[in-house]
Amino acid sequence: MEDNILVEEIEFTEDLYKKSIEENTFEEDLEHGIGDEIDGNS
């Protein structure tokens, strides 16, 4: 492990998921970025 790498482990919670939706609109851009590519990953 490098000397000044700080690793923190936390647990995922539903509250964090709700917070992410409240704070951001997640674009499902099929041309760029993260997309909901149901067929692409099947």
Added chain:
Amino acid sequence: MEIVKMLVPESKYSIKCPYEMNPEFIIIHNTANDASAMNEISYMIGNNNKVSFHCAIDDVRVVQGVPFNRNTWNATDGGNGKGNRKGIALEICYSKSGGERFEEAEKLTAEYTAYLLKQYGWGIDKVKKHADFYPVKGCPHRTLELGWQRFLNMVQSYLDGQQQNNNTNNNIESGSDEPVRTYQNGSTSENVYADTDCTKKIGSLNPREACDCFGIFKDRAMVRYIVTGTDNYKIGFCKWLGGVK
């Protein structure tokens, strides 16, 4: 460098990362959103879409959501595609609007990519992009606009350890009874914050950079460093206390 591990629960493995994986390379993505790394990973884990990636990286930290020994649905090359089954997927945040936050996120991604390459004993040839597996999708869109070779050069410079800056300033007069100390940064970039709670990042120290240190306050090192390329200084707080000399 700050890394947060918030790994997807095993109950969602069947949706997000159903197969064990021996990684063979790294795949770079841009999110095309304006969310922080924590929010990107939280949203990825929380929804039930068959879309996933290992890490999101913003201007402050790396957040890992899937273990590297599990596959993710990131490369759009199908259930048996090499991208989806062999690549460690890194998403660079803030690419929708770009700007300084994105540039800092890209820089941290280059540093983290170099860190992973060293961990696995890989060379720069193991850094791929999403478009290598699914050309229709122009991802990572903003990184490609700015130049893919430029990004690879950033990774290479971290690999070579060229992001070193021994910036010491000996012309400091101490204005109190406390002598001015030295902060010698470690081998990765270190965030500098305006507050001791470390919620407002104002900059970062390069690997191996040295600067003035005014002591430890509320378990944080108070540093003064010169902003690269300018004659200006910033004063702030660092988490890693090992640098205080």
